[in-house]
Amino acid sequence: MARAATTSDAFNAIAEPQRREILVLLRGGERPVTELARDLGMTQPQASKHLRVLREVALVRVRGAGKQRLYGLDARGLRPVHEWVGGFERFWSESFDRLDEYVQELKQARQEESQDDDDQ
Amino acid sequence: MARAATTSDAFNAIAEPQRREILVLLRGGERPVTELARDLGMTQPQASKHLRVLREVALVRVRGAGKQRLYGLDARGLRPVHEWVGGFERFWSESFDRLDEYVQELKQARQEESQDDDDQ
DNA sequence: TTGACACATTCCGATATAGGCATATAATGA
């Protein structure tokens, strides 16, 4: 099989830098496709494609506005992502992290020297 | 061009469900490859490949321990992800968000009914 | 109806996966 479909969930959707930029822009309010494309330096079809992906994972919503289609942010889908990543917070914010790393480095150095430990 | 390489950054690395599972397991401490593979129901080569990706974006670190190679979590690379996603927090936590969405839904419903409106 | 404008979709080509399988490499012990 190939890689999981990018349209499967928010994790995949935000793996694309351009899509992240789109989401950031949309924090400023609804925008039509052409404007997004122009501001991000991409072609209109490209913008439409990325917006489609974002729509499929429900990170944006659309509404017709005459000729235009205004895309708006729907950030609720980012909440699970935030929570998942947040589950690792203590592993980078606590000072023990740096300490732990230091300990690991020591162990490794010691091991590379003696090369006979099996106490893990 | 094709999609950005999955090895480019943490966003891409965690787009893969199995890699997320590996990271979660590693919160419990260092583990050898075979154990990870067994616990996650994947083959050893598969685990090695995923670990390689995680290594390349510095989300895990390795150290030799005799015959084994113990993989450990290095969550610092997740911090930028957490911060980026956190930038959208007010868009899902503020009550105005649900209100706004409700309004959007009303507009859209109304639009789909009359189907000849141009008052947007 | 026709033309113009805003978007969406399709087709194409190049590439990057992810998985399965076989195999190479590394470390240990007899």
Place this chain on the structure above:
DNA sequence: TCATTATATGCCTATATCGGAATGTGTCAA
């Protein structure tokens, strides 16, 4: 050195992109 255990890699296939260009669709105005 040889066998064993633990990992890493290489090769192959199917598939999922992403980008570009062309074209289809929808809306509005004259």
